[in-house]
Amino acid sequence: MDSRKEQEWKKFKEEAIQRLLRDKDIGYLDPDIWDLLDAFMKRDKAFTYSSCSGRITIIDAIYPWARKDSSVIYKNHLVLSEDELEGVLEKGQIRRLWLIVQGPILHVYTMDSDEAWSILGIARSVGFKHSGILTENKKGVLIELRTGIRMVHLLRETSDSKVEGTTELVKIANEILKKGKEKKDQLRNAILSSIRDYSMKLGENPEGNFHVHNNV
């Protein structure tokens, strides 16, 4: 990559970091994603673009993947309680109710394809098996990192149907959410140790790669 392109790429990264810090300040980030994003930003040739640490949602939609004619009526990144589920079920619905648990998802731009393959290798090794390159554009190579951790459960078709076994449903949904969070932490640790390995090879200070001000 020529130096002009490299400079331009670094500007994109700097902008991404600034946006992230803003989002963090206003409480717009997932409550438990910062440490993972921070780890990625420490790699010289990568920056995160969008992310989800894993979450439980309840969707009112004919199909759980629908974007239009679909409402998110519950969302929580940390835990679903039985009271919350009962509260949702007491209300009416327009379409079908789906309980969705998804594991962590990360979109990362890398400066070049070597860095993309390198991160994909690390991510797959800790269980982000549904990962790949989505596109290439002026911001670099965009990769998606994703696990197979997921539950897409039909709560009920109409509000006439009774939902049985909410206790076990809540327990299992939270268990699956937790499995996703564990994967998120494993990815963070793997990315951090990849930086340490690289820095040790160069004889550098491993904390020195994250070019951003002290308020991080």
Added chain:
Amino acid sequence: MDSRKEQEWKKFKEEAIQRLLRDKDIGYLDPDIWDLLDAFMKRDKAFTYSSCSGRITIIDAIYPWARKDSSVIYKNHLVLSEDELEGVLEKGQIRRLWLIVQGPILHVYTMDSDEAWSILGIARSVGFKHSGILTENKKGVLIELRTGIRMVHLLRETSDSKVEGTTELVKIANEILKKGKEKKDQLRNAILSSIRDYSMKLGENPEGNFHVHNNV
């Protein structure tokens, strides 16, 4: 790509076609996938590597994504009947029972990354939104084409729990399977018309691109 590499790639494609024809003969292929694979093979710079046309499975596992300590106790690519579901529920289980519906998934090798991006563009335009490049190796660029169509439903935690609403479950699972099959057909049509467009540009016979014997 130099001509030696191109020859080598064509050998991989020819082997893939032969394997596919063998699988077709012995009934090993999904019952409704052939027309899709056939369409891809007609593109000069692509061959399919593995595929699923979409299916309904019932899994006995703690987690639905588990590979080990997991058994597939039901699998059907065409339709789930209420009797079949009741039959499964009458039997015992070791772990948890999950009803899983997945849309079509395709792995395709392309000769170069231009062809990979071109197919990814076509696939995304007809709703294969979870698609990307998985790896690059001597067989070419491996891409995965996948929709968001999916259901991962907890049937029951233990055989003590009663499963209510099996009629609506079966109806909705089949509906989702059908949505996946529609996407599969849309992808086939989009791939076929991409070949027609290309051949018309070259003034060729659109059927002439699939270099394989007459028994196809």
